[in-house]
Amino acid sequence: MQQPNKLKPFFENLNFERKDNTMVINFGPQHPSAHGQLRLVLELQGEQVVKAYPDIGYLHRGVEKMAENMIYNEFLPTTDRLDYIASTANNYAFALAVERLLGIEDKVPRRAKVIRTMLLELNRIISHLFFLATHALDVGAMSIFLYAFREREFAMDLMEDYCGARLTHSAVRIGGVPLDLPPGWIENLSNFLNKLPDQIKLYEDLLTENRIWKMRLEDVGVVSKEMALEWGCTGPMLRGSGIAYDVRKEEPYELYDELDFDIPVTDRCDSYGRYRLYMEEMKESIKILRQLISMYPKTEPKLMAHAPKYISAPKEEIMTQNYALMQHFVLVTQGMRPPKGTVYAPTESPKGELGFFIRSEGEPYAYRLKVRAPSFFHTGLLQDLLVGCYVADVVTIIGSTNIVFGEVDR
Amino acid sequence: MRRYTPKDNVQKKAKYTDRFWVAPQVPREEVEEGSFFETVIDELKSNNIELLDFYVELGQLVIHIKPEDNVKTLKTLKEKSCFKMCSELSAIDYLAQDGEFEVFYQLLNLDKAQRARVITRIKEDQAIESVEKVYRMANFAEREMYDMFGIYVNNHSYLKRILMPDDWVGHPLRKTYPLQGDEHAQWYEVDKIFGKEYRDIIGPENRDPARVDRYDTQRFARVGHEVPFGADPELVDKTDTPIESRYSKTFLTDYTKGSKELENRR
Structure with missing residues (x-):
């Protein structure tokens, strides 16, 4: 010893x-x-x-403090490190909050919107596959982990093809996206979307009616409707308790009001119900992505919003026009100065409602930035949820809440 | 003369601001007549809650109240106006300007998909009543607020630091909180785990992940100079000549037919 x-x-x-x-x-x-x-x-x-x-607090890096000491564009890559399973969802939530503050949400070009929505849904698939893999592994189903990670790798390759990074994407900018889709990306995406439903069917065949899976998940981690509301649960945790609320439908952002998709809801309230929700949400994401693919060719090739006070002009203009270069220089060295005011912009990240609260005092630095992380409250819920359950179910319940600690500790 | 640096706000500031520049304001709209927000305001008024100010900012209702009324207001909003969920709760530091904290509660009505923000201001040494009884999520959120700003919350069931260690000094999100650590912070782990007398032995923290200590015999640092794990660095030859490895040797073997190399090796 x-x-x-x-x-x-x-x-x-x-x-x-x-x-x-x-x-x-x-x-x-x-x-x-x-x-x-x-x-x-x-x-x-x-x-x-x-x-x-x-x-909690073992992963606390003071992201909110860092936000107060960085210009807005400088902070964007830091948001990758919140929910590192679906970084684009964080990038986007932050970009959306700043855009609402600047009042340029409507000025974002349509192609940028299509690309952003594509990336958000692709990230949702990546995150849900990760949930399925780790949750199943926690419960003891090793093979699902391998199958789900195999499929997730293809999705990550798509992300890599677009932005060059697998986990920390920073693929969204305030006012648009930095890059157009590379040639062949759409074909690869539709290939992926053609393969994925069979894979999801494979997971469902392995798990949904599996006796052990059902024994481990059914009536484990029951979150009642009241409990979910009291604790501010969002996302699948809320919809798993029979409350149909999805920010994408109720307070639509980007192109979600034009897209045709459903919000799966269950009133089972237990881990099994939530597992079914995640599977259904992946199918809905496939549906959304298919619609976006057909939307993409109809858009103009413009990627960043035109708002010279806040956003740099396109590269060609910077290199050819003196005034665009001057503005670009000021925006890079000093940063944009949003108007005074407060914004809280909620988005539906794969984990739940991810919102950025920003108080601006007209300075290039945010006066206060609060990240409303869904996992933070889902972790708090554990102190009510775990009481009375057996120690063997603790792991199942933690897995089913789908918490990510980059987001909880910030 | 050296430049005077303000002590009440040590955060990063803009290096240059045009002297004629006036920051614009996000438009604040009046509460529209007949809208849902008007019924909310009427409900609050009929419950004798003093509203200091209210307006609509970027589609969300903002209500300013007195700090004593916070529980009453939230209860009314929850029960009468169906704001069943509190999505966020925290504070903003305005100590340098007004000597006050601004505490905000971000509420959500799920049926109407409408959001409201309740704002109240408290003095630096003033405590605020916990809203844990109204929204259970305040259990965690108020702990975080206490941790980050040092705002005491009365009647909270377990007011304890949540993100920072229990023995931490200071509240990080205050504007007076330094951006770089002092000597105490630099040696925090060493002092805490081993004691001050170990500072010399352990040495200052090194944050360079690429640093290789050649004389470290425990952490794979002697690549090409391998010695048994944990060997006394004093005994290790400190010259640059590589030490003959005693574990394995990599052979460049010629496996082609007729070569004796493989047999030699066997």
Whole structure:
């Protein structure tokens, strides 16, 4: 056995057993199914959890503080590091908040909108496949992990072809997108979309009626309607509790009001219902992407909004026109100065409602930026959700809440 | 003369601002008659809540109230106007300008898909009542607010730091919070885990991920100069001549027929 000393502390010898027959165990922060750096302190009575206390902050990097000390464009790549499974969703949420503040949301060219919506939905598929893979792995279905990651790799390749990065995309800019789709990308995307439904069917065949899967997931982690509202749950956590609310439908942004898609809802309230939701949402994303592919060729090849006060002119103009170059220089060195005011722009990220609250005092630096991260509240929910369940179900419940710690700790 | 730096706001500021430049304001609209927001305002007024100001900003209703009324207001909004979800709750530091914090509650009505923001201002040493009884999510959000700004929340069930370590000094999102650490912060982990006397032994933190310490015998640092794990660095030859590896040797073997190389190796 390791000899504990001051340099190598050894915590296993701490006495966690109490007189009242409850046992306190530490779950994480380095537990493989804690989905990052979650430390859960569980008080157990036999096999049953009587108290759960999520201890977070192990991944705290002070993103909100950094935002106050960076110009708006400088901060955009930092948002990648929030929900690192679906970075474009964060980039977009931030860009949307700034665009609303600047009042240029309608000026974003249509092609940029098509590309952004494509990237958002592709990210949703990437994130949901990741959810399925890790959730199934946590519960014990190893092969699903391999199948889902194989498909996710193709989606990541598409992201890589577009922006050059696999995880930290920064593929969206304030006012548009930096690049047009590379040649052949659309064909690759439609190839991917043709293959994906068969893969989803494969996952469903393996899991949906699987006896073990159902035993592990059904009636585990029941989030009642009231609980979901009280805790500010959003996304599949809310829709899994029978409340049909999706920001894409209710407060549409980008092209979602033109697209034809459904919002899957279930009132099962348990992990199994949420699993079914994720599968259905992927199918809806495929539907959306197919519509976007046919929209793309009808658009003008313009990518960035024309708002010379806030956004640099296209590269050709900068290189040929003196005034465009001057403005570009000012925007890069000093940064844009949005008007004074407050904005809260909600978007539907794969995890739930991701919103950026920005208070601007007319300076190139945001006076206050608050990230409304869905996972933060889903983590808080654990302290109510885990009470009364068995210790074997804890991992299932954490997996089913789909929390990402970049977002929780910020 | 050295430049005077303000101590009440140490955040980064614009290096240059045109002296004739006036920041525009995001348009604030009146609450339209007959709209949903008007019924919300009427409901609040009929419950004797003093509204300091209200307007619509970028499609969201903004209501300014007194800090004592926060629980009452949110309860009314939740029960009467169906703002069933509180999506966010936090504060903004205005200590340098007004000596006040601005606390905001971002609410959502799911049926009408309308959002409202309740804003209240408190003095620096003033506590605010917890809204945990109205919206359970405030349990986490108010803890974060306390952690980041040092705003005390009365009647909160478990007011404790959430993102920063329990023994942290200072509240990071205040404008007075320094952007770079001091000596205490630099040695925080060393002092905490090992004690101050270990500062010399461990040395200052090195943040260069590409740094290779040739004399480190534990972390794969002696590439090409391998020694047994944890060997005493004093005993290790400190010259630049590579040490003969005693574990394995890579042979460049010629596998073509007739070559004796492979047999030699066997």
